[in-house]
Amino acid sequence: MSGQNQQVPYYFVPNPSRHPLTASLGLLVMMGSLAAWLNGASWAPLTFAAGLLFLFWVLYHWFGDAIFESEVGQYGKRVDKSYRWSMSWFIFSEVMFFLAFFGALFYARHFATDTFANLENKLLWPDFAAVWPNNGPADLVAQFRSMTPWPLPTINTALLLTSGVTLTVSHHALRDNHRRKAIIWLAATVLLGLIFLFCQGYEYFHAYHELNLRLTSGAYGSTFFLLTGFHGFHVTLGALMLFVVMIRLIRGHFTADHHFAFEGAAWYWHFVDVVWLGLYVVVYWL
Structure with a gap:
């Protein structure tokens, strides 16, 4: 947190974010695919992997935003x-x-x-x-x-x-x-x-x-x-x-x-x- 020496707000409130919605969509694809996988659907492993990769992509950007906010001194x-x-x-x-x-x-x-x-x-x-x-x-x-x-x-x-x-x-x-x-x-x-x-x-x-x-x-x-x-x-x-x-x-x-x-x-x-x-x-x- 190299930006801690800057002026910070009383309590930082982040701007509206798309990340909770997109992460939920990734989890929905994963869980739906997992249920289909357990019931023998041949396509389920591919969609499960796609949902998992999408979730990782969302988390990468979500944590990246948090790191940026910290580094610019907002925390x-x-x-x-x-x-x-x-x-x-x-x-x-x-x-x-x-x-x-x-x-x-x-x-x-x-x-x-x-x-x-x-x-x-x-x-x-x-x-x-x-x-x-x-x-x-x-x-x-x-x-x-x-x-x-x-x-x-x-x-x-x-x-x-x-x-x-x-x-x-x-x-x-x-x-x-x-x-x-x-x-x-x-x-x-x-x-x-x-x-x-x-x-x-x-x-x-x-x-x-x-x-x-x-x-x-x-x-x-x-x-x-x-x-x-x-x-x-x-x-x-x-x-x-x-x-x-x-x-x-x-x-x-x-x-x-x-x-x-x-x-x-x-x-x-x-x-x-x-x-x-x-x-x-x-x-x-x-």
């Missing part, structure tokens, strides 16, 4: 505060999102499994044992092996923890006005995130082809892939956010005192780290 302390509250509530909504999946895993392990194995259900499923993971009481799920914490999940944990350290070093460098150091350490953070995603992709390949573990592998398979898959999606978003921040750093957009875009992306990345630690313990170890 004051009140706008900065509103951004901080908005990012805080957004991360809170993400916490609730992941808690829902952790709750589903907890219910499947400690309630549903025990219920299927109690005395009332012994006549229906006499061979079912209350162990986790399992193939279900009717044994309808193909045999699979569960994922172990070594080596890839542990390596990924080390990668994300290290990325949190490099991001913190970059932030402190920016606050000390060492721009070049901040760029280098931020680039290292993005690189560690990309390596994490590569390792997770290899882990999925291993799960499908060597463990026969799939999304259809009962409650274990569905919760495993939903938790790790959505986390990987959030890592992708976080890495993209940090990459954009890095480009802005290179262009000289931030100062030591005004760099909320960096801070907001850093909050999000640390949130992703914390979620992974919980996921690593609950999914891979317990």
